Amino acid sequence: MRTTRTRLAAGALVLALALTACSGGGDGDSADGGATGGGGAIRVAVTDPVQLIPGRQTIAFDFNMAVWAPLTWISDDGELSYVAAESVESEDGTTWTITLRDGWTFHDGTPVTAQSYVDAWNAVAYGPNAWENSGQLANIVGYADLNVAEGEPATEMSGLQVVDDTTFTVTLTGPDGQFPMQLSQAQTAFYPMPESAFDDFDAYNTHPVGNGPFEVATDYAENEEMTVTAYEDYPGLEPTVDEITFVPYTDDTTAYTDVQAGNLDVAGVPVARQTQAAADFGDRLYSFEAAGISYLGLPLWDERYSDVRVRQAISMAIDRETIDEVIYGGLFTPATALTPAVEAGTPEGICGELCEYDPEAAKALLDEAGGFDGTIEIYYPGGAGMDELYTAIANNLRQNLGVEAVASPSTDWAEFADNRMAGTISGPFFSRWGALYPSQQNTLRAFYVDGGGCPNCIPYYEPEVASLIAAADAEVDPDAAAEAYAAVQERILEDFPAPPLFFETYSFVVSERVAELPTSAVGNPTYTQVVLTEGA
Amino acid sequence: MTRYAVRRAVELVVVFLGVTLVIYLMVFALPGDPIRSLGGDRPLPDNVVAELRARYHLDEPVLQQYLRYLGGLFTGDLGTNFSGQSVASRMESRWPVTITLALTAWGIEVVLGVLLGLFAGLRRGRAGDRLVLAGTILATSIPVFVVAVTAQLVLGVRLGWFPVAGTSEGWPTSYLLPATVIAVFGLASVTRLMRGSVVDTLQSDFVRTLRAKGLRQRQVVGVHVLRNSAIPVLTFLAIDLGFLLGGTVVVEGVFNLPGVGQLLFQAIRAHEGPTVVGVSTALIIIFLLTNLVVDLLSSVLDPRIRHE
Numbered sequence: 001m002r003t004t005r006t007r008l009a010a011g012a013l014v015l016a017l018a019l020t021a022c023s024g025g026g027d028g029d030s031a032d033g034g035a036t037g038g039g040g041a042i043r044v045a046v047t048d049p050v051q052l053i054p055g056r057q058t059i060a061f062d063f064n065m066a067v068w069a070p071l072t073w074i075s076d077d078g079e080l081s082y083v084a085a086e087s088v089e090s091e092d093g094t095t096w097t098i099t100l101r102d103g104w105t106f107h108d109g110t111p112v113t114a115q116s117y118v119d120a121w122n123a124v125a126y127g128p129n130a131w132e133n134s135g136q137l138a139n140i141v142g143y144a145d146l147n148v149a150e151g152e153p154a155t156e157m158s159g160l161q162v163v164d165d166t167t168f169t170v171t172l173t174g175p176d177g178q179f180p181m182q183l184s185q186a187q188t189a190f191y192p193m194p195e196s197a198f199d200d201f202d203a204y205n206t207h208p209v210g211n212g213p214f215e216v217a218t219d220y221a222e223n224e225e226m227t228v229t230a231y232e233d234y235p236g237l238e239p240t241v242d243e244i245t246f247v248p249y250t251d252d253t254t255a256y257t258d259v260q261a262g263n264l265d266v267a268g269v270p271v272a273r274q275t276q277a278a279a280d281f282g283d284r285l286y287s288f289e290a291a292g293i294s295y296l297g298l299p300l301w302d303e304r305y306s307d308v309r310v311r312q313a314i315s316m317a318i319d320r321e322t323i324d325e326v327i328y329g330g331l332f333t334p335a336t337a338l339t340p341a342v343e344a345g346t347p348e349g350i351c352g353e354l355c356e357y358d359p360e361a362a363k364a365l366l367d368e369a370g371g372f373d374g375t376i377e378i379y380y381p382g383g384a385g386m387d388e389l390y391t392a393i394a395n396n397l398r399q400n401l402g403v404e405a406v407a408s409p410s411t412d413w414a415e416f417a418d419n420r421m422a423g424t425i426s427g428p429f430f431s432r433w434g435a436l437y438p439s440q441q442n443t444l445r446a447f448y449v450d451g452g453g454c455p456n457c458i459p460y461y462e463p464e465v466a467s468l469i470a471a472a473d474a475e476v477d478p479d480a481a482a483e484a485y486a487a488v489q490e491r492i493l494e495d496f497p498a499p500p501l502f503f504e505t506y507s508f509v510v511s512e513r514v515a516e517l518p519t520s521a522v523g524n525p526t527y528t529q530v531v532l533t534e535g536a
Numbered sequence: 537m538t539r540y541a542v543r544r545a546v547e548l549v550v551v552f553l554g555v556t557l558v559i560y561l562m563v564f565a566l567p568g569d570p571i572r573s574l575g576g577d578r579p580l581p582d583n584v585v586a587e588l589r590a591r592y593h594l595d596e597p598v599l600q601q602y603l604r605y606l607g608g609l610f611t612g613d614l615g616t617n618f619s620g621q622s623v624a625s626r627m628e629s630r631w632p633v634t635i636t637l638a639l640t641a642w643g644i645e646v647v648l649g650v651l652l653g654l655f656a657g658l659r660r661g662r663a664g665d666r667l668v669l670a671g672t673i674l675a676t677s678i679p680v681f682v683v684a685v686t687a688q689l690v691l692g693v694r695l696g697w698f699p700v701a702g703t704s705e706g707w708p709t710s711y712l713l714p715a716t717v718i719a720v721f722g723l724a725s726v727t728r729l730m731r732g733s734v735v736d737t738l739q740s741d742f743v744r745t746l747r748a749k750g751l752r753q754r755q756v757v758g759v760h761v762l763r764n765s766a767i768p769v770l771t772f773l774a775i776d777l778g779f780l781l782g783g784t785v786v787v788e789g790v791f792n793l794p795g796v797g798q799l800l801f802q803a804i805r806a807h808e809g810p811t812v813v814g815v816s817t818a819l820i821i822i823f824l825l826t827n828l829v830v831d832l833l834s835s836v837l838d839p840r841i842r843h844e
Contacts, residue, residue: 130583130584130588130591132575134581134584135584147581147583149583222621223629224629249792250789250794250801251789251790254700254701257688257693257700258701258702261693262696263701410567410568411567411568412573413568414567414568414573414807415567415568417569417572417579418569419567453578454579
C-alpha cells in the first residue's frame with residue numbers, strides 16, 4: 001500500500017509540474033511572441049465582419065475607415081473638413097460638384113479618379129447586386145432606374161456625370177444642403193473602388209484595396225485576425241501607428257477581459273461591464289458622444305395612447321438620471337431634445353419639463369387624461385442586454401403612474417422586427433437610431449419621415465413635419481439648416497409622439513500601451529491616429 | 537457481428553434523414569425574417585431584402601427548400617449562409633479547433649479521472665477517498681460558465697499564466713485553460729465510476745487468489761485491477777468524447793475559440809437553416825459513430841458481451 005501511495009503522489013506531482021511548465025511557456029510566448037510585436041502596432045477587438053466591401057459592410061466600420069479615405073470628415077466637435085475631396089460645392093443644393101485631390105492612388109498603384117467613384121456608386125446602387133448599403137445613395141437621380149421591380153434595371157445612375165479625371169457632378173432628386181455631411185466617414189457606400197474590384201467582388205472582399213492610410217496585409221478569412229499596415233504613398237494625414245490588427249471576438253465580454261490582461265489594446269465596453277468599467281480601467285476608459293438616440297416607441301395605433309397627455313405622463317414618469325447611473329454607470333446622457341446632442345444645432349433642452357422626472361405631475365396628467373386602461377407591456381428585442389433598462393422603465397411606470405407595467409422581450413431581433421412591422425404590438429417598444437452622419441437631418445428623417453430609414457421606430461408621420469424637414473433640407477447654409485431643423489423639433493413636440501430617452505455614447509477601454517484614443521463625430525475610435533505610450 | 541454492424545448503419549441513415557428534416561423545420565419555424573435582421577437595427581432597403589430572399593430561396597415553401605437542400609447534400613454541397621459563405625468551408629475551418637479542444641479536455645479527464653478514481657478506490661472510506669469525493673462533487677456542481685470566467689480572471693488576468701482568449705498561441709498554451717475547465721466538469725463522473733469499479737475488482741475472487749499466490753501489491757493493482765476496472769470507464773469515456781466533439785458552446789464563447797459550438801450558436805441566432813442543419817447533422821453522425829464503435833469495442837474488450 002505504501003508504495004502505491006508514493007507512486008500516486010509522485011504521479012500527481014509530475015502532472016502538476018507538467019501543467020505549470022506549460023503555463024509558464026504560455027506566459028513567455030505572450031510576452032515576447034505575439035501580442036504587441038514591433039513599434040506602433042495595435043490590436044483591436046471587432047466582431048467578425050464577413051462583409052468588408054464598403055457598399056456591403058454593416059459592422060466593419062473600423063476596418064473601412066482605416067483602409068479607405070472618405071471624401072469628407074466630421075471631427076468630434078462637428079467641424080466638416082475635406083479628405084479625398086478638395087471641395088464639394090453647390091449653388092442650389094441639388095447639383096453638387098465634387099472635386100478630388102490630385103495625385104491619390106489606390107493601394108494597387110492605380111490612380112483614384114472621378115470614374116472610380118462613379119463606378120463604385122453605380123455598383124452599390126445596382127439592384128440585382130442587393131448590397132446592404134445601397135439605401136445611402138437613394139437620393140441620387142437615377143437610383144430608382146437601377147432598382148426596378150420589373151424588367152431590366154439600368155446599370156448607371158443618370159445623376160452622376162464625370163467632368164474630368166478629378167471632377168464629377170452629382171444631381172440629387174431634391175435640394176439637400178446636408179449632402180457634404182452624407183459623404184463623411186461612416187457613410188461607406190460613398191467610398192471609391194479600384195477597377196480591379198469589379199472583376200470579382202468575392203476576391204475583392206477577401207483582399208480589399210482602398211484609397212486610405214492603411215493597406216490590407218493579410219487576406220480576410222472567417223474568424224481570423226486581419227492585419228493592415230500603413231500605406232506609404234498615402235497623401236493625407238499621416239497615421240500615428242503603422243500596423244492595426246483586427247481581432248474577431250464572438251463575446252464582447254471576453255474582449256474586455258483580454259484588454260484587462262494586456263493582450264489586446266482596444267475593446268468596446270459591453271453593457272454588462274458598463275457600471276464597473278470606470279473602476280476596472282480608471283482613465284483608460286473612454287466614452288465618446290455618439291450620434292445615437294433612444295426613444296420609448298409608443299403604439300400610436302392603439303387608442304389608449306392617442307391622448308397626448310398619456311404620452312407626456314409616461315415620459316415624465318421615467319427617471320432617466322437614475323437609470324443612467326445604475327445601468328449605464330452614468331455613461332449615457334438623459335435626452336433633452338429629439339436628436340442627439342452631437343448633431344450640429346441640436347436644440348438641447350427643447351424637450352423641457354416633458355423629459356424631466358416629475359412623478360407627481362405625471363400622475364396628475366394621466367388622471368386628467370382619464371387614466372389608463374389595462375397593462376403597459378413594453379416589448380423589446382431579447383438577448384441584446386436591454387432587459388435591465390426596460391425592466392427599470394416598467395418599474396418607473398408602475399410606481400409613478402399606478403398602472404400595471406411589465407417588460408417583455410422577444411426571443412431575438414428578427415422576431416421583434418417582424419412583430420413591430422406587423423403592428424401587432426400593444427405596448428411601448430424599443431426604438432433607437434444611430435445616425436451615420438451627425439446631422440439632425442439623419443435622425444429626424446429616420447424617425448419622422450415615412451420610409452426615412454427606421455421603419456420600426458415611432459410610427460409618427462405627419463405630412464406637415466415631412467414638408468418642414470424637406471424645407472430644412474433645402475437650406476444650403478449650415479447654420480440656417482440647423483435652425484430650420486430645430487424648428488421641426490418644436491413642431492413635433494406639440495404632438496409629443498414618443499418620449500426620447502438617452503443620447504448614446506460608445507465606450508471603449510484601452511491597454512496601458514495606449515496613451516490617447518481619439519474619436520470623431522460618429523463616436524468610434526479613430527484607430528489611425530491612436531497615440532501610444534513611450535516605448536510601447 | 538457483421539449483420540449487427542450493417543443493421544446499425546441502416547439505422548444511421550434513417551436517423552440522418554429524420555434529424556435533418558426536423559431541424560430544418562425547426563429553424564424555419566423560428567419567428568422573424570433572417571434577411572431583415574442581416575442589417576441589425578439599420579433596415580435594409582426593400583428591394584435588397586426581396587433580392588436576397590429570392591437568392592437564398594427563402595420565398596419558396598419550406599418542403600421545397602428542404603428538398604433543394606437534400607439534393608445539394610447528395611452532390612456534396614452543404615449550402616451557404618445568408619452572406620454567401622459556404623457552410624462546408626466554415627465548418628472546415630472550425631473542426632480543428634473543436635477537435636483539439638475536445639481531445640485535450642478528454643486527455644485531462646482520462647488521466648486525472650482514472651488516477652483520482654484509483655486513488656480513492658484503493659483508500660476506500662478513508663480521508664483521501666472522502667476528499668476526492670467531496671472535491672469532484674463540488675467541481676461538478678459549479679456551473680461551467682462560472683468556472684470558466686473565474687479561471688480566466690484569476691489565471692489569465694491576475695496571474696497571467698494563460699492567455700485569456702483566442703487560439704493565436706496554438707496548442708497547448710491556448711487550449712490548456714479552456715480544456716481544463718471542461719475536464720473539471722466531467723471529472724466527477726469518471727472518478728466515481730473508476731472508484732466504484734476499483735472497489736468491486738479489489739473484492740473479486742481473482743484478486744484474492746493473486747494475493748494468495750504472493751503477487752506484490754504493485755503488480756496486483758498496476759496490471760490486474762487497473763485493467764479490469766477500466767472496461768466500464770472506457771465505455772463512458774468514449775461516449776463522453778462524442779459529447780465533447782459536439783462543441784462546448786459556453787467555453788468556446790468565453791475563451792473566444794472559433795469552434796463548431798460557436799458556429800452553431802451564431803447560426804441559430806441568425807436563423808441560418810443550412811448551417812444549423814449541417815453542423816448538427818455532423819454532430820449527430822459523430823455521436824452515433826462513437827456509440828457504434830463503443831458497442832463494437834465492448835465485445836472485443838469483454839468477450840462475454842455478444843452482438844447477435
